[in-house]
Amino acid sequence: MQVRRDARLSDLTTLAVGGPIDRLVEVGTSAELVAAVQEADEAGRPMLVLGGGSNVVAPDEGWPGDVVLVRSQGIERSGSALTVQAGHDWDELVAFTVENQLAGAEALSGIPGSTGATPIQNVGAYGQEVAQTITAVRVWDRAEKSERTLAPADCGFAYRDSRLKREPGRFVVLEVTFELHPGAESRPVTYAELARTLGVEIGATAPLSDVRRVVLELRRGKGMVWDPADxxxxxxxxxxxxxxxxxxxxxxxxxxxxxxxxxxxxxxxxxxxxxxxxxxxxxxxxxxxxxxxxxxxxxxxxxxxxxxxxxxxxxxxxxxxxxxxxxxxxxxxxx
Structure with missing residues (x-):
């Protein structure tokens, strides 16, 4: 766990806005994440958990307490199930699923940010969303001061929404478990632009690598793949x-x-x-x-x-x- 007092939110968010941070606490494991949250809560300091900073408009006045920067890494595989640490880069995870012939996340290629943020927003694109594959979300519940494992029904997933988003600040995501589909072919393609670019009919499948390649091309064409030079x-x-x-x-x-x-x-x-x-x-x-x-x-x-x-x-x-x-x-x- 590292603590800094010279950081700014603008350096940690893709929109590059936001003022100075009182205390930046960088954590590398879920245990460190829980400890950092508990420390801030017990001390009564305002606390903000930040992953990739790709879905945040940070305040100009900065943050008067602790910003906990989640950098936990790791993918644990059990058959077609993957349990992923909250700080793991999302697109790296999607690349892993494609390389290992696990379908269900290929259309979510190129989305910036961390894995732990995906269930909060119920991240989706090109006809897929994470709610279709999430089977469990392990969280620290700040209200109950305990670790919990939320099933999909507990998460209340909706279009770009979830219970985790509707109860802001309560749940800190520690890891997410996904159940994917073994095989070299994608899930049925339901998004018209993607199907058209792939040259397949709506409802058809395509090789996972082709779907990932085309989605990345489409996103880059719209400026929606994070690139400091773009x-x-x-x-x-x-x-x-x-x-x-x-x-x-x-x-x-x-x-x-x-x-x-x-x-x-x-x-x-x-x-x-x-x-x-x-x-x-x-x-x-x-x-x-x-x-x-x-x-x-x-x-x-x-x-x-x-x-x-x-x-x-x-x-x-x-x-x-x-x-x-x-x-x-x-x-x-x-x-």
């Missing part, structure tokens, strides 16, 4: 979730997909673009990516306040024009 990747990925509305509230011209029970999912990217915030729209040091209107990016000198004000303008304009409220996907952290 200014379009200085983002939190998709900044807004696709709104789910009653079918009779679908917006004319906006792509939509069935979401069950008389609901449809609207394209947030279309709403952002048609609200007047197309690719490359800039406002000071923030704006939309030059390659994807759904990603908001920052430049040197940007602040969290500037970014959130720009996002609020998008939300207000889309609501006024289309009667639909866009919801932010990344978490705006407050001390």
């Amino acid at each position: 200014p379009d990747s200085r983002s939190a990925g998709s900044f807004f979730t696709n709104p789910i509305v009653a079918a009779d509230r679908a917006v004319d011209g906006c792509p939509n997909w069935p979401a069950g029970d008389g609901l449809v999912k609207l394209s947030a990217a279309w709403l952002v673009q048609h609200a007047g915030f197309g690719r490359g729209t800039r406002d000071g040091n923030v704006g939309t990516s030059s390659r994807h209107s759904l990603a908001l990016t920052t430049e040197d000198g940007a602040t969290a306040a500037e970014l959130l004000a720009f996002a609020d303008r998008i939300v207000a304009t889309a609501r006024e024009q289309f009667g639909v409220t866009l919801e932010r996907e990344p978490t705006a952290v407050r001390p």
Whole structure:
């Protein structure tokens, strides 16, 4: 466990905003993670757990207590089940599943961040989400002051949501267990853009390595693979979730997909673009990516306040024009 007092949140987040940290505590094991959380709680210091920093808008004023940086590593395999430490890089895990012919996460290639963050957000892309393969999440419950293992039903997974997200700060993820599908072929491809690029029909399969390669190509084309040399990747990925509305509230011209029970999912990217915030729209040091209107990016000198004000303008304009409220996907952290 290492403690520093010279760190800034802007250096630990992909949006590169955020002020100074009082105490940065870097942990390398789940035991160290629990100990760091307990120490902060017992001392009454504000505590923020941070993994890859890819889904966070960090506060300009910084953090007045402990930021616990999770760097635990390791994959334990038992047949087709993988138990993965919270700090393990997510894309490294996806690469491992493809190399070892385990299907179920291949379409989630290229997503930045740590494995421990994935059940909180129920991370998903290109027709897959982690809730489809997670069988257990081991956590430290700060309310009960004990370790617990949450089954999928306990996690309350929903579209880009979970109980862990709805009870912010309570659960600290220590490790995640996934049950995957042995074989060299992917799970059925359900996302139209991915199927089209692979040259397969919706519902068909493809070699795992092909799916990973194509997903990485698609994400890079949208600036959504983290690369310090790519200014379009200085983002939190998709900044807004696709709104789910009653079918009779679908917006004319906006792509939509069935979401069950008389609901449809609207394209947030279309709403952002048609609200007047197309690719490359800039406002000071923030704006939309030059390659994807759904990603908001920052430049040197940007602040969290500037970014959130720009996002609020998008939300207000889309609501006024289309009667639909866009919801932010990344978490705006407050001390």
